[in-house]
Amino acid sequence: MVSLGHRVWLWAAVGSTLAIAAFLVLPPAYVHLVVSQQPGGFAKLYLSEHSPYQRIVLEVDYQPDRAPTGYALDVLKARIEEYTGKPVDLVASADLMPLDRGWPRGQSLEGLGGWLRDLHLNRQTGFWGGNITIYIAFLNETVPPDIEVPEGEVVGAAVSADTIVVFAGNLTSRYLEATTLVHELGHLWGLPHEDDSHCVMASTIHVYSQLDEMLLPIDFCTESQARLEQLHQAWMFYFF
Numbered sequence: 001m002v003s004l005g006h007r008v009w010l011w012a013a014v015g016s017t018l019a020i021a022a023f024l025v026l027p028p029a030y031v032h033l034v035v036s037q038q039p040g041g042f043a044k045l046y047l048s049e050h051s052p053y054q055r056i057v058l059e060v061d062y063q064p065d066r067a068p069t070g071y072a073l074d075v076l077k078a079r080i081e082e083y084t085g086k087p088v089d090l091v092a093s094a095d096l097m098p099l100d101r102g103w104p105r106g107q108s109l110e111g112l113g114g115w116l117r118d119l120h121l122n123r124q125t126g127f128w129g130g131n132i133t134i135y136i137a138f139l140n141e142t143v144p145p146d147i148e149v150p151e152g153e154v155v156g157a158a159v160s161a162d163t164i165v166v167f168a169g170n171l172t173s174r175y176l177e178a179t180t181l182v183h184e185l186g187h188l189w190g191l192p193h194e195d196d197s198h199c200v201m202a203s204t205i206h207v208y209s210q211l212d213e214m215l216l217p218i219d220f221c222t223e224s225q226a227r228l229e230q231l232h233q234a235w236m237f238y239f240f
């Protein structure tokens with residue numbers, strides 16, 4: 001027999017246990033399901049020194065016939081370390097099949113991110129902290145005709161909070177490749193375009209000669225640097 005008084009006490013105990021469980025479970029679920037949708041959504045998680053994520057996995061998946069250059073990956077890794085202040089584990093693997101050999105045609109760019117995550121479950125962003133992953137799908141392709149893009153020759157796009165797609169079929173040198181990677185990293189961290197064509201966040205880059213390519217920007221300009229520094233110092237309570 002349980003008296004009314006006991007019953008109230010019992011439900012209070014059950015209720016508060018559930019409330020504590022919900023608090024512990026919901027924040028990461030919120031982060032992963034809602035914020036992960038748009039570029040910039042993980043900016044503080046990557047950049048803040050108070051983030052629960054203190055190590056960054058840079059996972060580059062490419063097609064066997066076109067590996068990213070060591071130069072471009074070194075530049076990208078250096079930028080990530082410089083602005084996050086965190087160590088970066090670079091993992092590059094030739095595990096994407098060419099589009100005509102089974103790549104999911106008609107797959108949206110956003111869908112690509114989920115597909116990459118499933119490819120290496122062991123390197124996924126940790127649920128409670130620890131590692132946070134940046135995915136790069138490095139395709140030896142130009143933009144597929146069935147995917148709509150805003151204008152001109154697109155060489156890269158940040159497609160979600162943690163995923164960048166590069167269309168290396170349009171990249172003519174390792175310099176342009178490095179610029180593209182750092183530009184998309186900027187979008188991944190929520191940076192907008194800058195007007196100055198000497199900035200890596202310029203919306204359009206004009207390349208007329210090899211010399212042009214060697215002079216392409218590979219670092220952020222003052223405005224972007226200030227924003228990244230702000231994010232680096234941003235206060236965080238666990239995931240917020």
Ligand SMILES: [Zn+2]
Nearest residue numbers: 183187193203
């Ligand atoms: Zn852009």
